[in-house]
Amino acid sequence: MIHPGEVQLIAYRDGEMKEQMKIQEHLKECARCRAELERIETVLAAMNAMPVPDPGEDYGRRVWQQISPRLQEKSARWWQGWFEPRRLVAAGAVAALVIAAFVAGFYLRPHPLVQPNLSQEASVRQRVLWLAVGEHLGRTEMMLMELANAAPKVVRAKQVDITSEQRRAESLLEENRLYRQTALQERDPALVSILDSLDRVLLDVAHSPDEIAPAELEVIQHRISEQGLLLKIRVVRQDLLKKGEEAPLTPTRNNSTIQERNKT
């Protein structure tokens, strides 16, 4: 092999040469090229000799003081986020919930001459919500458990791949928000509270890079365990499923309804 030129050696040092192996072999045998590479290394090592003054621990605070008067508050545009693909997927999931509620409502619709039984409709609607949120909590629990037990595939790996958990967190996050909204409308503060806690963790996971450092993973895992989230989810989920199963699936027609119908 002919001697590599300066640019080729720089590229080799950078790991950007196509013929990386050939050059490596050549360097083993050629003292001249080895010396040349060492000179390049020395130049790059010299870059580290250039000191950068430390602006101080409170530098960020000082920057904030300087720029904050120049920042205008942003007016949130409520419709913007609704057209993102991930939101549309979640909207699909909630549409299913709405359809289920509609079907239940249709089924319960009383005879035209009979007075509507509003409390019964509300109870079926709530049952649909309990069952749907119960399933949502089950999926969230599974994802968080996987995350809580995740570890680098290789010992001392610099990055951990959480792509799968991240994708699921994105979809769960949207569902979570819509269920939270429904729980608010249904005035169920306990449910709103657990969905709030989940929102924060799901948001962090969904917005993390595909690969994170083991230390960052530990922060997320610590957050899950510190808040006892998995236990809370399990308890609330079991409670919801139990309530959902105990509630009547079909409306029981009371005597007055039957009497009214007979009169007609």
Added chain:
Amino acid sequence: MKRMKTGADSAETQGIGDAIAIERVLAGDRDAYRVLVERYGRDIYRLAYRMTGNSHDAEEVVQEAFLRAYQKLENFEARANFRTWVYRIAANYAIDRMRQRRSDESHRELPGKKMEDGQQLEPLDLITDAAPSPERLARSAQLANHMEAALQRLTPAERTAVVMRHWEGCAIEEIATVLHSNSSAAKNTIFRAVQKLRRALTPFTEAHAEAKSAGARP
């Protein structure tokens, strides 16, 4: 940004993720942006200092980068990394600023490069300086000064490329994005920059190699 480290968070800003802070800002909570400024201010300062070579310009780059990032926050993709994004904005602004400065200087008589401590360094020093002092400390201080001067003589694109690659460990694609070029052109810019630095620092590196081989001799 493989080597970029997160700055030390203040107690006030710990525990709140970037994504949550951004969501709050977009929802109208301007003060939530403080978390991001405090978290990444020092990282951006280090980059800006290496690119511009002086504290005054570096501080201006930091402020401008965070202001621009705030103004464009609606365009920030939720899946992206905020640190990388603001870092790119800072690098772009630093390039503009260096170009502007060069253009201003080209209209004036070219004085020697003035170091931060006020010491005047003539451009010729870069290639004609004799062998350095045998004292290692003095040599490394001199080397640092010459490296700084050599970096100043690179074009803004070359300086950006070499700083991003060799200090910050950025990927070639990332550097290409900042330079508005393709990967191949970005690589060439890096190689050219290293060649130029090498020419400028030859007296020092040769002396270093000699000292090393002399030390190795029995």
